[in-house]
Amino acid sequence: MQAATYHGRKDIRVEEVAEGTVGAEEVRIDIDSCGICGSDLHEYTAGPIFVPEGDPHPVSEEKAPIRMGHEYSGIIAEVGDDVTGLAVGDAVAVNPILYCGECRQCHEGNYHICDSIGFIGLSGGNGGFAESAVVDAEHAVPLGDDVPVEHGALVEPLSVALHAVRRSGLQAGDAVAVFGSGPIGLAVIQCARVAGAGTIFVSEPREARRKRAADCGAAELIDPMSTDPVEYIQDHTNGGADVTFEVAGVEPSFNAAVGSTAPGGRTTVVSIWEEEISTHLNTLVLGERTVTGTLAYLGGPRSTEEYGMVIEMFADGRLDPEPFITGRIGLEELVDGGFDRLIDPDSDHVKILVKPDQ
Ligand SMILES: [Zn+2]
Ligand SMILES: [Zn+2]
Known part of the structure; x- marks a missing residue:
């Protein structure tokens, strides 16, 4: 074969x-x-x-x-x-x-x-x-009877996003910002919406990807090449997003993700990095911000944990x-x-x- x-x-x-x-x-x-x-x-x-x-x-x-x-x-x-x-x-x-x-x-x-x-x-x-x-x-x-077999190929990436959202501590109504809207960024937006997010901001330089982010549930679309996402998010929230996600894997996006988080807020890093980056840790210390890493998803053999949850949410239409x-x-x-x-x-x-x- x-x-x-x-x-x-x-x-x-x-x-x-x-x-x-x-x-x-x-x-x-x-x-x-x-x-x-x-x-x-x-x-x-x-x-x-x-x-x-x-x-x-x-x-x-x-x-x-x-x-x-x-x-x-x-x-x-x-x-x-x-x-x-x-x-x-x-x-x-x-x-x-x-x-x-x-x-x-x-x-x-x-x-x-x-x-x-x-x-x-x-x-x-x-x-x-x-x-x-x-x-x-x-x-x-x-997959059961309600999930088309083709959709089974999307369970893995959506599980990565679901785990990231569960790790983030997101609570219903929280303002959320997602930096990068490639496949995993879009999946994070869908999962954040399912988790009850308030306004979802997305910062993404490519227009077509911003449009897709809107289709997945983002309400505020920012082009970081023309608008400073940190200022914009601070101005349009109560001093910053409660929860932010870094899904682009580049230094400016990490720094903007942390910088746009409200004091006491949390940034979840989903990207896999090719290079080291530079950041100022006072942004964490002054404001008690938290940065969390996330990898893959919970669930071993015949998973009914996060991998299984995604299959359920495909079946009932909460995730698409x-x-x-x-x-x-x-x-x-x-x-x-x-x-x-x-x-x-x-x-x-x-x-x-x-x-x-x-
Ligand atoms: Zn993958
Ligand atoms: Zn082991």
Whole structure:
């Protein structure tokens, strides 16, 4: 079968690979859709970051070349002898978190901050830019009857956003500011709205992305190239936003996110950073502001935690993955029609889904 493998920076190949056999506790998934994520683009342009290079990943025991794609969904095609609760024909989304099961965080159920944290499709395992993938059954989370299988590919990025919002301490009515409205920024806006946010501000230099932010629930759109977001947010709130999110991964956006937070407020950093930045910590000290990091989402095996909550909210319509999908391509178009298009600074794409049957 065909699958995409990551060999190194700017070197992703769609090639023929072995399908692999299904072990007793595994399932084979015929892949419907796999989203291209910002972290995939980082691996492509600046990696390897998560992809193990020298030493194999301690959980997957693999290193590059690895099979890519960690935001995917499909239909169960084969079930191992010891698997319960899953049957051929079930629609599932893959929770890609790899964890050791032995460290302190794993013992406390915080698999997403495991000492050996990894992701299927970044750290080894069988990624979703492929015709099919064999995974441990515990990673296959049923979508139920009310979520289209294609939407399953959006459960992972929306879970990242839901976790960020839950980490932020956001309370109903709070003024919220989101810095950056790429896919995760938009997802944070949707999740903040679900959590009962008051006015949502978004600071984003690209007009098309600001428009999408409005579609997702942002009321105040700021172009930071022409308007100082810190001044604007302070002027249009009670002295600053209660909660801000940094989702752009650049120094000015971090500093503006902290600076536009009201004294006593909280900034949640969602971005993965390519470089160090400089900041003045008096902005934190004078005003007792808090900065929090957030990674991935809660929920290990067959998650009913945050990963499962997103599936529920897709099913009842509180979260809507449809505005995120701006393109659908076949597997052989992955690099030209996916990665290269998304890193083009003039691209207005949010999420491109790779569909092997396209
Ligand atoms: Zn992702
Ligand atoms: Zn662990």
